[in-house]
Amino acid sequence: AHWVEPESLSHCITDGNLVTGVAYPGHLEFIQSFLKALGGSITGLEKRILFYVSNGCHVDTVCPKKKSGDTCPIAIHDFEGDQSYNEKPGHDFTLTADFEGLDASSYDALVIPRGRAPEYLALDGKVIALVKDFMEAKKPVASIYHGQQILVAAGVLKGKKCTAYPAVKLDVVLAGATWLEPDPIDRCFTDGNLVTRAAWPGHPELIFQLMALLGIKVTF
Numbered sequence: 043a044h045w046v047e048p049e050s051l052s053h054c055i056t057d058g059n060l061v062t063g064v065a066y067p068g069h070l071e072f073i074q075s076f077l078k079a080l081g082g083s084i085t086g087l088e089k090r091i092l093f094y095v096s097n098g099c100h101v102d103t104v105c106p107k108k109k110s111g112d113t114c115p116i117a118i119h120d121f122e123g124d125q126s127y128n129e130k131p132g133h134d135f136t137l138t139a140d141f142e143g144l145d146a147s148s149y150d151a152l153v154i155p156r157g158r159a160p161e162y163l164a165l166d167g168k169v170i171a172l173v174k175d176f177m178e179a180k181k182p183v184a185s186i187y188h189g190q191q192i193l194v195a196a197g198v199l200k201g202k203k204c205t206a207y208p209a210v211k212l213d214v215v216l217a218g219a220t221w222l223e224p225d226p227i228d229r230c231f232t233d234g235n236l237v238t239r240a241a242w243p244g245h246p247e248l249i250f251q252l253m254a255l256l257g258i259k260v261t262f
Contacts, residue, residue, distance in 0.1 A: 048064045050064075050067070051064050051065045051066075051067045051068065052064070052065075052067040052068040052070075052071060053068060053071075054068050054071040054072045054075050056075045056078075056079060059079060061075045061076050061079055066133075077260065080262060081262055082260055082261060082262045099256075099258070101138075102138045102139040102149070103135065103136070103137050103138050103139070104137055104138075104139050104140070104141045104144060105137055105141060106141050106163065106166050106168060106169060107141065108137055108140075108141060109137070109140045109141070109142075110137055110138055110139050110140050111136070111137065112136075112137050113134035113135060113136050113137065114134070114135045114137065115131065115132070115134055115135075116132035116133055116134075116135050116157070117129040117130065117131065117132055117157070117158075118130045118131070118132040141168070144172060146172060146175035146176050146179060146181070147175075147179070149176075149181070150181060150182070150256060151176075151181055151182040151183065151184070151252065151255070151256055152172075152173070152176040152181065152182070152183045152184070153183075153184045153185075153186075153252070154173070154183070154184070154185040154186065154189035154190075154192055154193070155186055155187075155189060156186040156187030156188055156189055156207075156241075156242070157187070157188065158188070160187075160188045160189050160190075160191040160192050161188065161191055163192055164191045164192045164194070164195035165195070169192065170192070170195055170196045173192055173193065173196040173198065174196050174197075174198060177193075177196070177198040177235070177236075180234070180235045181235060182235050182236075182237065182252060182255040182256055183235060183236050183237070184236075184237040184238075184248055184251075184252045185204075185206075185236070185237070185238050186238075186239055186244075186248065187206065187207045187210075187239075187240065187241055187242075188206070188207055188209075188210055189206075190204065190206035190207075190210050190213070190214055190238060191210060191213060193217070193236075194210075194213045194214065194216075194217040197217070199214060199217040199218060199219040200217065200218030200219065201218060201219070202218075202219045202220070202233050202234070202236055203219065203220040203222055203231060203233040204219050204220075204221075204222060204231060204233060204236060204238040205221070205222045205223070205224045205229065205230075205231050205238050205239060205240050206224075206238060206240060207240050207241060208224070208240065222238075224239070224240030224241070224244075226243075227240055227241050227243050227244070228241070228243035228244040228246075228247060229244060229247070230244045230247040230248045230251050232251045232254070232255065235255065237251045237252050237255065
């Protein structure tokens with residue numbers, strides 16, 4: 043083979059029917075190149091998405107008290123035979139925008155990820171204010187796993203239908219929402235501008251439903 047020196051960790055190369063990438067930062071370009079190789083196309087890609095810690099979409103990742111270029115450590119949970127799970131060090135997740143001064147009007151959607159962070163982010167007034175801005179503007183909001191704890195704290199679930207990790211069911215119900223059972227665990231639900239799911243097996247469906255709200259379509 044002819045070696046092509048990568049310009050960066052996000053670099054991807056297409057040669058005929060072969061698409062190769064360097065590392066995980068190139069996932070978006072890799073997906074785009076792979077879809078093109080399959081003869082597919084994507085419409086509605088001019089969206090801007092805010093992701094708390096896409097092909098063609100501009101996605102910013104942010105964290106309170108951190109700036110663009112800073113990193114957040116992430117944990118990988120693993121099952122080793124106990125009734126619960128343990129956590130192992132993951133990647134350092136690079137942030138792409140400053141949290142201070144964020145304006146919800148500059149974005150088309152918000153994604154609230156899973157993990158332990160939501161129980162702490164739910165106590166941050168600036169996080170809560172930003173979530174309220176997205177919900178009041180009826181912009182798409184996707185929330186995952188324990189992320190719904192932030193929605194509970196923001197007081198935006200009353201009258202909504204949603205799911206979450208089963209351990210968060212009581213929080214969701216007490217917040218005035220109608221609980222939708224995540225059975226099977228990869229089920230996702232859309233209610234108005236809100237997309238929720240219970241656990242990581244539902245990633246593909248959550249992305250599909252969020253894309254539908256954003257008007258993004260993949261065709262072949």
